[in-house]
Amino acid sequence: MIKVAVCGALGRMGKEVCNTVLANNDMELVAKIDIAGEDTYKSIQDASNAVKIDVLIDFTQPKSIFENAKFCLNNGIKIVIGTTGLKDNEIEYLKNLSKEKNTGCLIAPNFSTGAVLMMMFAKQAAKYFDNAEIIELHHNQKKDAPSGTAIKTALMMSEENEDFTTDNCPETETIKGARGGISYNNIHIHSVRMPGFMASQEVLFGSNGQILKIRHDSTDRKCYMDGVMLAVRHTVNNNDFVYGLENIM
Numbered sequence: 001m002i003k004v005a006v007c008g009a010l011g012r013m014g015k016e017v018c019n020t021v022l023a024n025n026d027m028e029l030v031a032k033i034d035i036a037g038e039d040t041y042k043s044i045q046d047a048s049n050a051v052k053i054d055v056l057i058d059f060t061q062p063k064s065i066f067e068n069a070k071f072c073l074n075n076g077i078k079i080v081i082g083t084t085g086l087k088d089n090e091i092e093y094l095k096n097l098s099k100e101k102n103t104g105c106l107i108a109p110n111f112s113t114g115a116v117l118m119m120m121f122a123k124q125a126a127k128y129f130d131n132a133e134i135i136e137l138h139h140n141q142k143k144d145a146p147s148g149t150a151i152k153t154a155l156m157m158s159e160e161n162e163d164f165t166t167d168n169c170p171e172t173e174t175i176k177g178a179r180g181g182i183s184y185n186n187i188h189i190h191s192v193r194m195p196g197f198m199a200s201q202e203v204l205f206g207s208n209g210q211i212l213k214i215r216h217d218s219t220d221r222k223c224y225m226d227g228v229m230l231a232v233r234h235t236v237n238n239n240d241f242v243y244g245l246e247n248i249m
């Protein structure tokens with residue numbers, strides 16, 4: 001039995017993850033951790049002092065995740081990270097720490113298999129288009145922008161092409177931010193936040209006379225659960241550092 005702890009257990013994702021762990025025969029939910037609520041451990045330290053944890057799954061918030069991950073790796077606790085908002089230098093730090101401590105760490109900005117395929121298709125298309133922009137649309141309680149998925153998509157596309165706005169004329173923003181945020185290799189990312197959406201993303205590719213749109217919509221948080229379980233089973237058996245579910249799919 002894999003002994004699983006869930007950090008952020010009372011959140012939207014955390015609750016779904018706890019239910020999924022409980023429904024899996026090869027896993028045992030040994031700790032629910034959340035700073036809110038009564039019947040949970042208040043910190044990873046409290047939980048790890050009380051119970052043995054094989055893998056900790058973190059779905060908390062951008063401002064907590066770096067400290068949570070450092071604590072886990074420094075204490076030999078394998079971690080699966082769903083929380084978004086980690087900066088490039090923090091990811092690099094965790095990669096080195098994971099290697100140094102020989103403790104598994106898997107970070108996936110998106111655990112939905114369909115969204116991961118969208119990223120893989122976008123990477124493929126990036127070879128053939130010099131112009132591309134990303135529009136991501138989320139519910140209005142999301143704390144970080146752009147989404148981790150959009151950043152990861154841009155990173156994967158940038159591995160295939162050096163500049164995504166090659167023929168654009170010099171431009172002026174009459175309203176600041178109108179052209180979105182500029183990420184890797186000039187990929188513009190536009191973030192929409194409003195009730196009604198859960199998590200959607202469209203990657204637009206353009207060249208002379210054609211537009212290619214690759215779109216993914218998550219309509220239920222259940223779409224992430226297969227990916228989270230895949231990540232737990234990988235991490236319990238490995239001590240490697242993985243960034244992106246596509247690397248274990």
Ligand SMILES: NC(=O)c1ccc[n+]([C@@H]2O[C@H](COP(=O)([O-])OP(=O)(O)OC[C@H]3O[C@@H](n4cnc5c(N)ncnc54)[C@H](O)[C@@H]3O)[C@@H](O)[C@H]2O)c1
Nearest residue numbers: 008010011012013034035036060064082083084109110111
């Ligand atoms: N990787 C993915 O596939 C994926 C999918 C959906 C959401 N997310 C990300 O997961 C994170 C959580 O999303 P959510 O919608 O469940 O948020 P949420 O606000 O509903 O839940 C977060 C929970 O974490 C708790 N929490 C915050 N800081 C904590 C800490 N230091 N220790 C313990 N508990 C803490 C809060 O009390 C809350 O219950 C966000 O960063 C979101 O972007 C990732």
